[in-house]
Amino acid sequence: MSVTLQINGVQHQLEVSEDTPLLWVLRDHIELTGTKFGCGIAMCGACTIHLDGQPVRSCSMPVAAAVGRQITTIEGLASNAAARAVQDAWDELQVPQCGYCQSGQIMSATALLSENSSPDDAAIDAAMSGNICRCATYPRIRSAIKSASEKLS
Amino acid sequence: MLHRIQSSPAATMRTSRRGFLKLVAGTGAGLTLAVNMPAVAADSSATGANSAGNVDVHAFVRITPDDTVVVMIKHLEMGQGTFTGLTTLIAEELDARWDQLQPEHAPVDTARYKNLHWGAQGTGGSSAIANAFTQMRIAGATARAMLIGAAAELWQVARRDISVSQGVVSHTASGRSATFGELATAAANQPIPAQDSLRLKDPADFIYIGKENLRRKDTGKTNGTAVFTQDIQLPGMLVAVVAHPPRFGSEVTGFDASDALKVKGVVNAVQIPSGVAVLAKDTWAAMQGRDALKVEWDHSQAYRGNSTDMMADFRKRSEKSGPVASSRGNTSSVLGQAEKVISSSFQFPYLAHATMEPMNCVALINDTGCELWNGEQLQTIDQAVVAANLGLPADKVKINTLFAGGSFGRRANPNSDYVLEAVQIARQVKGTPVKLVWTREDDTRGGYYRPAYVHRVEAALDADGLPLAWQQRIVGQSIAQGTAFEAFMIKDGIDSTSVEGAANLAYSVPNLRVELHTVKLPVTVQWWRSVGHTHTAFSTEVVIDQLAKAAGKDAVAYRLALLKEHPRHAGALKLVAEKSGWGKPLAKGHYHGVAVHESFNSYVAQVAEIAVHEDGTFTVEKVTCAVDCGVAVNPNIIRAQMEGGIGYGLSAALMSEITLEDGQVQQSNFHDYQVARMRHSPQIEVHIVPSAEAPTGVGEPGTPPIAPAIANALAAATGEWQTVLPLKGARL
Numbered sequence: 001m002s003v004t005l006q007i008n009g010v011q012h013q014l015e016v017s018e019d020t021p022l023l024w025v026l027r028d029h030i031e032l033t034g035t036k037f038g039c040g041i042a043m044c045g046a047c048t049i050h051l052d053g054q055p056v057r058s059c060s061m062p063v064a065a066a067v068g069r070q071i072t073t074i075e076g077l078a079s080n081a082a083a084r085a086v087q088d089a090w091d092e093l094q095v096p097q098c099g100y101c102q103s104g105q106i107m108s109a110t111a112l113l114s115e116n117s118s119p120d121d122a123a124i125d126a127a128m129s130g131n132i133c134r135c136a137t138y139p140r141i142r143s144a145i146k147s148a149s150e151k152l153s
Numbered sequence: 154m155l156h157r158i159q160s161s162p163a164a165t166m167r168t169s170r171r172g173f174l175k176l177v178a179g180t181g182a183g184l185t186l187a188v189n190m191p192a193v194a195a196d197s198s199a200t201g202a203n204s205a206g207n208v209d210v211h212a213f214v215r216i217t218p219d220d221t222v223v224v225m226i227k228h229l230e231m232g233q234g235t236f237t238g239l240t241t242l243i244a245e246e247l248d249a250r251w252d253q254l255q256p257e258h259a260p261v262d263t264a265r266y267k268n269l270h271w272g273a274q275g276t277g278g279s280s281a282i283a284n285a286f287t288q289m290r291i292a293g294a295t296a297r298a299m300l301i302g303a304a305a306e307l308w309q310v311a312r313r314d315i316s317v318s319q320g321v322v323s324h325t326a327s328g329r330s331a332t333f334g335e336l337a338t339a340a341a342n343q344p345i346p347a348q349d350s351l352r353l354k355d356p357a358d359f360i361y362i363g364k365e366n367l368r369r370k371d372t373g374k375t376n377g378t379a380v381f382t383q384d385i386q387l388p389g390m391l392v393a394v395v396a397h398p399p400r401f402g403s404e405v406t407g408f409d410a411s412d413a414l415k416v417k418g419v420v421n422a423v424q425i426p427s428g429v430a431v432l433a434k435d436t437w438a439a440m441q442g443r444d445a446l447k448v449e450w451d452h453s454q455a456y457r458g459n460s461t462d463m464m465a466d467f468r469k470r471s472e473k474s475g476p477v478a479s480s481r482g483n484t485s486s487v488l489g490q491a492e493k494v495i496s497s498s499f500q501f502p503y504l505a506h507a508t509m510e511p512m513n514c515v516a517l518i519n520d521t522g523c524e525l526w527n528g529e530q531l532q533t534i535d536q537a538v539v540a541a542n543l544g545l546p547a548d549k550v551k552i553n554t555l556f557a558g559g560s561f562g563r564r565a566n567p568n569s570d571y572v573l574e575a576v577q578i579a580r581q582v583k584g585t586p587v588k589l590v591w592t593r594e595d596d597t598r599g600g601y602y603r604p605a606y607v608h609r610v611e612a613a614l615d616a617d618g619l620p621l622a623w624q625q626r627i628v629g630q631s632i633a634q635g636t637a638f639e640a641f642m643i644k645d646g647i648d649s650t651s652v653e654g655a656a657n658l659a660y661s662v663p664n665l666r667v668e669l670h671t672v673k674l675p676v677t678v679q680w681w682r683s684v685g686h687t688h689t690a691f692s693t694e695v696v697i698d699q700l701a702k703a704a705g706k707d708a709v710a711y712r713l714a715l716l717k718e719h720p721r722h723a724g725a726l727k728l729v730a731e732k733s734g735w736g737k738p739l740a741k742g743h744y745h746g747v748a749v750h751e752s753f754n755s756y757v758a759q760v761a762e763i764a765v766h767e768d769g770t771f772t773v774e775k776v777t778c779a780v781d782c783g784v785a786v787n788p789n790i791i792r793a794q795m796e797g798g799i800g801y802g803l804s805a806a807l808m809s810e811i812t813l814e815d816g817q818v819q820q821s822n823f824h825d826y827q828v829a830r831m832r833h834s835p836q837i838e839v840h841i842v843p844s845a846e847a848p849t850g851v852g853e854p855g856t857p858p859i860a861p862a863i864a865n866a867l868a869a870a871t872g873e874w875q876t877v878l879p880l881k882g883a884r885l
Contacts, residue, residue, distance in 0.1 A: 017417060024437040027436070028392075028435040028437070032377075033377070036383065040440075041824070073377070090375040094368070094793065096374035097233070097234070098556070098558050099371065099373075100381060100510045129831045130830075132823060132828055133509070134561070135801075136800020136803070136829060136834065138830075138831045139834060139837045140796070
């Protein structure tokens, strides 16, 4: 089918079967490779993007479900104040190790702070436990979210 | 922009019997420096001046007229921080500005870029800083001396009156100064200073080594721009997804691709030794094509066993004596006569590495050669294996090393498993680049696990409660057997990676005997972050805790009494006891457990604080860690690696397990191969033992102590030690 997608504020028109997961449309068709493939079943969070500002796992969302909605990927975060605070805190605290999961972590953290500007540990656990990091950068992610939260408030 | 170096050597100069430096200068390309280094180990002194060198040539520093210092990194950046660590060493002796340094992965070139601990190009064993500490510093110091030489000639002043700081070369008396970039071309024409004329910095003068404020150099990881193998897109590239054998040892007898080829985007299906690959224009099509493929498998030679029986068999073997890995005194007769013997059997499952980036590799093969894009961890071996497979000379196999989305040992496969798979597909579509993509299910079920083991330990105490004899039998598969590593990892039938951490038990025990039963099974196994120490640290640190309790002694004091010959173990242990508040009252329902273990010449002690909840489950609340890794080159990265090592070990301690039923791996993805998530992650505090010893690695040594520290904390709560991993009762 022919679909029109709004990705990072830009309109893209492409031919793709409607059940193609959004992840593969982003990565293979639009060549926005910052969004990562980790598990394919929404269990690891590496593919997290924002759909109308809400975090979703793009590996398990058919592209048809994203039509007419605002898709934001790690590449399109620049205009978002919460995202900038998150990315700055990530750099400041040197969160990433291998870095493969961090796009997804940042997308989840940004969504969290957009909803709740001062999350406590339980809120961080709830919002971030869908994002696996095998380098186990979790303590730094937690600190960075708190640091970004302080800067935002 | 960076200039590419031409391969016309402008000057070569032998500088000493121990080594030579080679200069390669391209027209207008600035300074390229090649430093020869020893074939064995780098100088082990902390300052490392005047390290020996032989006949090898390395190229590590390239200063370009635009004032960039390109640093060639011979090790794989997989999250452990080697881009930052090796750059720090060069920057230190070069007196470069931190932001002008630009690391790049080195190409495959074993002569230049070999790991000095191995003699082959590759990354592992927590050896990057340890093998390259002096080598990189000499490279930096040499480049600095040549920049000074260029300035001295240009300004007609004495070298000794020239200083270098933050990428600027200055002559104070005349007020002259120049940037590295301005001097780069002239420096390239300078004679190479004799290696023993170089004076490496006194540690007191370090500006980068040991400092806290350095930004990591593996950038692009917070904005999606860092490029991993998964992100490679080449013109005309096809994506390959493979139907792999459902059992270890199953073989393809035929396949029907007609349905697969109906999937839009699927263009081909080819048989390879490890299955059938579906090739498509994009990843989703390849995945769907693979699912639509009908493959007939011959299971007649396949492994059909199950984990329960395997463990029962291992336990049976542990009852009997086996080949001796180490022995002192007369363990069996002392054990036979002892009044008090404590016996424990331990069980460890297979573990998958479960890197976030599943295995993948891009290969392009044509009539003249092969080019690979990979998170490449064993350049020399992969190049040789691929060249042999294709019937090419090794130098026709080019490898582009990319950031790896984790490895934990997995990408260092001695059989080049997934790399060869990519090659075997790509050779059937010559001229077309192929990206092999493993799904998470392929990755989880693809073997090359941390081997399953059983340990049986019997220890006797003397009247004072001190260990008199310690007998340990280890049963499991060999990692090195049948690989290129066999020659130097297996001696007299003992695979050192099966017994490391036990055969060299640090505790003072007069009678010690460690035996190994090596079991042959078709399930493929491989090193997994900290290798043998993943299991030996657990059994030894649980048993020592059991002995302390039997002796009625404090677990830290008991260990310290037995570590008088091992001051670095003791140092880490004392520091962690102090920082964790060992022995002080904890909150209600909270318990401490301790463990200390040396691996890869680094010494790590950890205290785990657990909370036992009303429903009987427990959580790990806090881990205090002390590490002695010699000179701390990048304290922040050391802390990060301890945090990561603890988190990685936490998964194995609490939840991860690969099991087999009728030869089939029961787990497939993160829903059933569980790993630690944010909600499981404890607060972690890392303390570094001040040290002037030669620096050692930190990628692996943080992992071994966490599981026994947790088990010992649980025993403090319940009075009983769990000896089967993963531990039961964690709140997941």
